[in-house]
Amino acid sequence: MLSNNRKLKEAKVQEIREKLEKSEAVVLANYQGLNVEEDTKLRKDLREAGVEYKVYKNTLVTLAAKELGMEGILEYLKGPVSMAISYEDVTAPARILNDFAKEHKNLELKAGVVQGEVYDEAKIKELASIPSKEILIAKLLGSLKAPMSNLVYLLNAIKEKNESAESAE
Known part of the structure; x- marks a missing residue:
């Protein structure tokens, strides 16, 4: 039973690593406090822009980030964290999350990784203005x-x- 659980976790870490590796931009946000209706609208907006929106356990994201040498995002993986992942448009996740956060104060941008470079909240908001x-x-x-x-x-x-x-x- 324990080894089966470990295999599942290893598969999840592999999945996260592949998504991070293929992505052009990943934006981390604190989604705590959004209700179901708000979360559904956010997911719809992101999906329409071709952005994947996921919530993973921070420990699994930490393992994947370490494997890829993305230690810069580890400090932002505290508390409930969602990931908006774009494989094409670098600005889309930042722009959509930032616009949504203006109307819904419960969503907070934390940081991101854009083409391998770690961006803090201020840089993500700057990217969102493009x-x-x-x-x-x-x-x-x-x-x-x-x-x-x-x-x-x-x-x-x-x-x-x-x-x-x-x-x-």
Whole structure:
């Protein structure tokens, strides 16, 4: 019985290690005090953004983090801790959790790991202020489009001026 329990724990540690290893960003938060409705909404928001939301035993996360050399997050693994894990968008977990925490004071950001670097709460909140990749791309395309549009208007104005000069002759 004891060895079976140990095997289950080892499998969980392996699962956590793989998630941490594959992730682009992991944000740790204290979720204590959220009711079922709030927790369900948070999970839905995260899921829609492609972010995985898990709660593991701190001891198991500690073992996985040590295996990966992520000792920097160990100090934040105290009390009830949830993990928002993103495999693509670095800002999504921080942004969604931070926005949710503004409306629900029971959720507190603790720290995170972004592309292997440990971020404290202040850095996570700073990361949360960065717009999503889609918004940044739209802004970039908009800024690229503006000069081209101005050039088209200028060329069109020159063409119309030349045509009106030719018809006046």
